[in-house]
Amino acid sequence: MSETMMISLTVNGQRYQRQVEPRLLLSDFLRHELDLTGTHVGCEHGVCGACTILVDGVAVRSCLMFAVQADGCELLTVEGLAPGPEQLHPLQAAFRQAHALQCGFCTPGFLMTLAPWLAQHPNPTDEEIRLALSGNLCRCTGYQHIVEAVKMAAEIC
Amino acid sequence: MKPPSFKYHAPRSVEEAAGLLAEHGYDAKLLAGGQSLIPTMNFRLAQPAVLIDLNRIPELAYIHPAGDGGVRIGAMSRHVQVEKSDLIAQAAPLIHETMPLIAHPQIRNRGTFGGSIAHADPASELPAALLTLGGRVQARGAKGARWIEADEFFLGLFTTALQPDELLAEVRFPALPARAGFAAREVARRHGDYALVGVMALVGLDAGGACNLARLTYFSVGDGPTPAPQAAAALIGQRPTSEALAAAAELAASADIPEPVADIHATAAFRRHLIKALGKQALQQAFIRAGGAA
Ligand SMILES: Cc1cc2nc3c(=O)[nH]c(=O)nc-3n(C[C@H](O)[C@H](O)[C@H](O)COP(=O)(O)OP(=O)(O)OC[C@H]3O[C@@H](n4cnc5c(N)ncnc54)[C@H](O)[C@@H]3O)c2cc1C
Ligand code: FES
Ligand code: FES
Numbered sequence: 098m099s100e101t102m103m104i105s106l107t108v109n110g111q112r113y114q115r116q117v118e119p120r121l122l123l124s125d126f127l128r129h130e131l132d133l134t135g136t137h138v139g140c141e142h143g144v145c146g147a148c149t150i151l152v153d154g155v156a157v158r159s160c161l162m163f164a165v166q167a168d169g170c171e172l173l174t175v176e177g178l179a180p181g182p183e184q185l186h187p188l189q190a191a192f193r194q195a196h197a198l199q200c201g202f203c204t205p206g207f208l209m210t211l212a213p214w215l216a217q218h219p220n221p222t223d224e225e226i227r228l229a230l231s232g233n234l235c236r237c238t239g240y241q242h243i244v245e246a247v248k249m250a251a252e253i254c
Numbered sequence: 255m256k257p258p259s260f261k262y263h264a265p266r267s268v269e270e271a272a273g274l275l276a277e278h279g280y281d282a283k284l285l286a287g288g289q290s291l292i293p294t295m296n297f298r299l300a301q302p303a304v305l306i307d308l309n310r311i312p313e314l315a316y317i318h319p320a321g322d323g324g325v326r327i328g329a330m331s332r333h334v335q336v337e338k339s340d341l342i343a344q345a346a347p348l349i350h351e352t353m354p355l356i357a358h359p360q361i362r363n364r365g366t367f368g369g370s371i372a373h374a375d376p377a378s379e380l381p382a383a384l385l386t387l388g389g390r391v392q393a394r395g396a397k398g399a400r401w402i403e404a405d406e407f408f409l410g411l412f413t414t415a416l417q418p419d420e421l422l423a424e425v426r427f428p429a430l431p432a433r434a435g436f437a438a439r440e441v442a443r444r445h446g447d448y449a450l451v452g453v454m455a456l457v458g459l460d461a462g463g464a465c466n467l468a469r470l471t472y473f474s475v476g477d478g479p480t481p482a483p484q485a486a487a488a489l490i491g492q493r494p495t496s497e498a499l500a501a502a503a504e505l506a507a508s509a510d511i512p513e514p515v516a517d518i519h520a521t522a523a524f525r526r527h528l529i530k531a532l533g534k535q536a537l538q539q540a541f542i543r544a545g546g547a548a
Contacts, residue, residue: 120258125256143289155363155364160292162364163288165264228354232361
């Protein structure tokens, strides 16, 4: 094991300090060090989008960042998306209602990609939605219901 | 797979980064957006002993007008910042049009302009745009700064004129000439995927409506951005008729790039077809924008 470094960061509003190896991917840090397993890992080379989280409000691939790079940052993962334990985020509610998930493996990545995007695009067209989702793969749904869910969420928001 | 161990540095200034590069040289890799480097480390195709992270150097992230009407882009400007910049839209419209073709939104949020050019991936859009627009890059190291012209920068597969002790600090594009037109075209399997074949075109017309400037650069056809000089030369002095453009695109496929790469993504024959088809479309749009309908 190589030298470790101390990092401190905020995830879903909670502060954490951990000693980590520089080579630890941010996705593995979330899953293995913080037990936040909602962030999924499909490919580890940036293609599938399952690991998408927000770093300082911006959607990025957590498999393409090292945990040490998130030192001092504010992160949001799917666990922190809903406003409270009894409530769903409008996107989550819409995904459930529109059957926008089957196995659910891809879902956290879709939600975290869409949450900041929808805030900036309150009335999206189908075409815009498909472009926004071009970096997320889903092997189950065929995407149609996901597009429907985004339109539904745009109406709720 | 997981990346191999490395020693991590996060310098706060270009000077500090240059010092680290001078110290570690060949053992070190610069980490910009990580959108190309980290995948290769995850696959253990790259195993650098030292990583020098440029993400904590704010002086490398800016988009400024240049004195000559062109633009200066700091290496650590994220793709998304260039994509959304009004200055780029107005002073470097070919770049503005190209940015959405690069990868997916989440990758553009993190990937950097300088990283894309330094990486010199043969399937990348920006190296071809740099060559087409006649831009240049500033390299900085402990020994100082130097400028490298685009046509001397790309040396081959993932290889540039940057020395191991230099970092790419700035990319500069000149203003477009008067009565110039441009276009970017590509075919990819899915929006945001690397192009199977792509092309950038820049053309100009004289007062009589004849072509006095033509540059055509393909990507994803060889070891790096690939100019088509014979196709371009055939256009000079011509009126941009549909026949002239088709003949030029034909020359690009038959004379300039007769043997494009073949790989699992596309055969050479398919690429030759795309070289012709995309070349003609790009030229057509560029000449329309220059004011001479084709
Ligand atoms: C799924 C996916 C799809 C993609 N599709 C496309 C696409 O269609 N078109 C495209 O062009 N790109 C694409 N990319 C790549 C993306 O654009 C990268 O951001 C870019 O190629 C590299 O930029 P970076 O900042 O991430 O560099 P990094 O990955 O950090 O670095 C890449 C290389 O450049 C070197 N380097 C970086 N910055 C500097 C510097 N300032 N000075 C000297 N050397 C430096 C590094 O040492 C490293 O060797 C894709 C990536 C992914 C994961
Ligand atoms: S696991 Fe990060 S993009 Fe697939
Ligand atoms: S719901 Fe199964 S991969 Fe998307």
